Amino acid sequence: MKTYNNKIAILGLALATLIACDDEEKVVDEILAQVGTGAVLRTIDEDNNLVYNFDTNEFEDGSSYTIDLEEQDEESGDLLESVEVYVNFDDNSDDGTDISTTEVLLQTLTASEFTDGERGLPVATVSYTADELIAATGIDETMIVGKDRFEFRLVLSLTNGEVYTNSDVGGPVSGGAYFSAPFEYFPVIACSITDDLSGTHSYVTTINTTAPGQEPPGDNVPIGCSQGTIVAGNVTWTQIAGGEGSPISGEYSSSDMSFGQFESCYPGRGPATGEDVTIIWDCISLNPDGEVYLKDSVVVPNDDNDDTDFTYGYEITSVVGPVMTIDFSNSLGDTGSVVLTREGGEDWPAIFLGNN
Template sequence: MKRIIKYLNILFLTGLILGCGSDDKTVDVILESVTSGGVLRTIDINNNLIYNDLLLEFDEGANYTLTLEEQDNQNGELLDQIEIYARFVENTRIDTNMDGVINDDDDDLSTEEGLIRTLTASDFQPGERGVPISVITFTADEFLTFTGVDESKLQGKDDFAIRFVLKLKDGRTFSVDDANGNVSGGSYFSSPYTYRTTIGCTITETLAGTYTYNVTSLIPAPGGRSQCNSMSLPSGEVTWTEDEDRGEYSTTDLSFGQFDNCYTGTFNTINFSKGTIIWDCTKLVADGEIIVEEDTNDEEEFTYTYKITQIMGTDITIDFSNSAGDRGTVVLTRPDSKTWPVLFKAEDD
């Protein structure tokens, strides 16, 4: 008899969930109908950890802010406390002993995890859904003091890792190892319990302007449609125009003339206007795409990747490739005899 009742309850709950038209309703049904644990739902993340690689310090007011909502089947009444652990992760390690590899024998600023803060129910306020919500801010100074890492040795792309442990009044605890995919990365819950606060870089100058380029090699994709003319490699000018977001630039040609060289007469229309260049700390990132149409009027998109291989004064050498498999190398020269920012770094093969 107990088994029958159990199955009937499961069928009833399943019917309720399937009958709901949104994530919010589904969660309401689950929380009201079953005895469950608790989750910390991510409402918002604001990462303002910006580091100046020239001054070797964080920008004034640098911080990382999380807005979290605690949910349990008693509308937050089970919340006892939340432990927050933090550690520093050096993602920009180099081959300090010059043996050709980066391993445990090289310097590593990364630190062990430790308890940085403990929250209680009093640190939460009732939210719009009637469950506790809290805005949690960590300053760069707090992270530095807690981890003991030398601020002058940081770089953009390093990060502080944060992990939350939710403790309920009945003695149960929940953290990253207790969350399945639907909870940690679901469309509603988004409750990973752990966050990586990637450090951004201060944009020290604008890269807007008109550059001259000289492509030094082109290799078409094997078996592809491209027919590159290696006897007449592209050269010319490309213009980067600053967008609303600092460090992002619309470009007149993501391919530095490669596309016109390799796909002459292949497409009815070619749209170069959707390309964007992003100054991402030490790298230049190609974003957006080149959009084309053939006789079928079906659109096709070509995306690009860049890799800086050499920097010499006003010239920067970039290996590039596209989503079709075409590859090439270009030397890009800054206007007005400007040198490239010292933040940029050539990448090893």
């Protein structure tokens, strides 16, 4: 396939010289007039409504993906011949089974399937249901895990023989505010979750690293633990946002982001918690967000611009029934592993099994 990446590269260079123009649409017109050749497929709108339900192991009713496109060339759309849409599935889970696929041709739109848009240029909407995407890629719907994605690639063919695709664009042409013409799209599959992780859960924590960076400047805090120290206790999670009807699965405050490690290793500092640190449940992941603050060697609830802050990271490594294992670390250098048992012995949501 013969492509013309140098011509779209020239479009990007020309764009840089016209960046101060007030009218976005005139910028596109002026650049094409200067270059004299080339074409773009602008993204007018994109709607990702692909939502997977882990309770039923299938997409929610109405799940779909839609792109509104506008074609522009040196002849104001008269050179448009066709647009091919390719799709593949990208498996982003670490469950040991990779169901990623190679791309296949999903649809070919001819020029006659475009209509005149508001600017007198050819426009078209491509929309695919989850069922259509499953059929095209041949994946097993029950094997999908949240954060997997479909990948789309467009190929624009002109009547003069020129062909353009994602490998022919870059910089301001592919993602800039003026063109927004990447020729490729990566809609991530969202999760439908109605469960609530709130509760007082029991933990057994093993200290792996005795915090080489635990002391803020000027502090002299004794270390009360060593590698291999085991700490047991309870942590309380309380949902403060998200859940059913929300774009995120859930956001939770935690009585101790370190599962007993921080307070045990540094007596008198208190548990690693505060008003500005939470845990965000994002499909198969639990992601700490925000900072814990230290002032005068003691954890304080919020930032007063005269303290030391640090952050946490979690990686779920195993989930079996009511037992979840998480490797954790913080930006001071503490590391550990916790075996967390859900309150009442209730199984953790099946969505987390994608970490096994």
